[in-house]
Amino acid sequence: MRKLQLGKSALEVGQISLGCMRMNALSKKEASDVIDHALDLGIDLFDHADIYGDGESEKVFAEAIQENRTIRNKIYLQSKCGIRKGFFDFSKEHILSSVEGSLRRLQTDYLDVLLLHRPDTLMEPEEVAEAFSKLKESGKVRYFGVSNQNPYQIELLKKYLSDDLIVNQMQLSLMHTPMIDAGLNVNMQHEKAVDRDNGVLEYCRLNDITIQAWSPFQYGMIEGPFIGNDDFPQVNNKLNELAEKKGVTATTIAIAWILRHPAKIQPVVGSMNIQRLKQIEQASQIELTREEWYELYRSTGNTLP
Numbered sequence: 001m002r003k004l005q006l007g008k009s010a011l012e013v014g015q016i017s018l019g020c021m022r023m024n025a026l027s028k029k030e031a032s033d034v035i036d037h038a039l040d041l042g043i044d045l046f047d048h049a050d051i052y053g054d055g056e057s058e059k060v061f062a063e064a065i066q067e068n069r070t071i072r073n074k075i076y077l078q079s080k081c082g083i084r085k086g087f088f089d090f091s092k093e094h095i096l097s098s099v100e101g102s103l104r105r106l107q108t109d110y111l112d113v114l115l116l117h118r119p120d121t122l123m124e125p126e127e128v129a130e131a132f133s134k135l136k137e138s139g140k141v142r143y144f145g146v147s148n149q150n151p152y153q154i155e156l157l158k159k160y161l162s163d164d165l166i167v168n169q170m171q172l173s174l175m176h177t178p179m180i181d182a183g184l185n186v187n188m189q190h191e192k193a194v195d196r197d198n199g200v201l202e203y204c205r206l207n208d209i210t211i212q213a214w215s216p217f218q219y220g221m222i223e224g225p226f227i228g229n230d231d232f233p234q235v236n237n238k239l240n241e242l243a244e245k246k247g248v249t250a251t252t253i254a255i256a257w258i259l260r261h262p263a264k265i266q267p268v269v270g271s272m273n274i275q276r277l278k279q280i281e282q283a284s285q286i287e288l289t290r291e292e293w294y295e296l297y298r299s300t301g302n303t304l305p
Contacts, residue, residue, distance in 0.1 A: 001042025001284045004264050007166025008208045009143045011112060013076055015259060015284050017045035018277075019214065019270040023060050024053025026272060031064035037274045039074065041281040047169075047212070047268050048106070049080035049117055050098045058105035066107065077106060080117035080147055080169075088120035095131040099140055114141045115169055118148045129160035136163060145169070147214075151203040168204055169212040169268065170197075174235060174257050175219035175226045175300055188305050205263050213258050216267045217251070227251060238299035242292060248282050253296070255283035260293050 001014045018038050023031055035046070048058050058079070065071045081098035082090050099114060114135065116128070135141040145167030146154060154165060170179065179201040185193035204211050219226040226232045227239065227250050239250035246253070258267050269280050288296075298304065 001281055004210070004266060006045075006113070006143070006266075007145070007210045008164045009166045011076060011143065011166075013045040013266070014042045015266060016043055016255065016280060017047050017078075017212065017266055017268050018043050019047045019268040020057050020061055021049070021052040021270055022057070022272050023064075024056035026060060026064075028060065028063045030272070031060050032067075034272050034274060034277070035061070035064055035071075038277060039071075041277060042284070043277070043281065044074065045076040045078060045112075045266075047078045047080075048102065049083070050102055051080075051083050051117070055101065055105050058102055062105060062107040072108060076112040077108060078113040078115065078167075079106070079111050080115040082117040082120055088118055088122075090116055090120040090123040090128055092127040092131040095128065096134065099135055103140060110139055111141045113143045113145055113167060115145045115147045115167060116149070119150075119153050123156075125157050125160040128157060129162070132161060132163060143167075145209075150198045150200055152198060154203070154207075154209070165209060167210050167212055168200065169214055170200065171215050171218075171222075172211070172213035172258065172265065173216045173218055173226070174239075174254055174296060175232070176215070177297070177300075177302070180261075180297075181302065185305055192302065201263060211263055211265045213265050213267045216258055216269060217254060227254060232300070234301070235296070235299045238296055242288075242296070246286055248286060249279045251276060251279040252282045252286060253288075255280050256286040256288050257293060257296050259283055259286075260288045 003012045004015050005012055079102045081095055082088055132144055143166050144163055145165050147169035149168060178196045181192040182195040215222050217225045217227055239253050242253045243250045255267050258265050271277055
């Protein structure tokens, strides 16, 4: 698998990362098999959050790798904090306690990356900066990032932080493209021209922030997968056409579509199916032409101005 650099960090990771939200549903043996196969495929960044399975996903992950203690030096652990039951919390106290909980459940001394999970409108950036500084100085977190934040929210944080934010995790799939739509429909008077996130795609490119694409197979607000879904015949026909042409699967093409973008976006895939992970990994070797990329974009019902 090809590598990419996460933001301005020293981390060189696989183009595709594994989201571990569903790992709590696996046995220790099943989880171990998934992790081992992911590493064999070149997937070495594992994305967690303190809320995934109420912390159980982190526990299962740690149990799955505990028999091979050298594996920690081969992987990159990323976790997120800030979502609580019924509210968001970027307070210094919560950030610090959340990280301690993740470190305990993951049975590790440090996280490679910590992300703030969804914006907290009551955020006091000075508190976030204090928490980040303490975590960095103690060696408990190497790098920091955000999730689902727009440019001005990031700029507000940056005013107080001493470290660069290296990641912004955003929902993106062939069937969920608002950050792309607005840029293609500048100065137009229709729905797709609405800039819903203040040009976050271009902002992240300008500031060397890696966009991690979550739910790359979902449509709407994680309403379900679009691949093989009879409600979306046009996009599936085009996916299958290109898959047959290139000797891969529709799943591979859907990820290749994201990887083709010059922003060097890193998909975060949540599959716990080993065969599907193999199909996903093949996207790293597939190069879509500009024409094929736009054909797929238009197959979802998008039009160009």
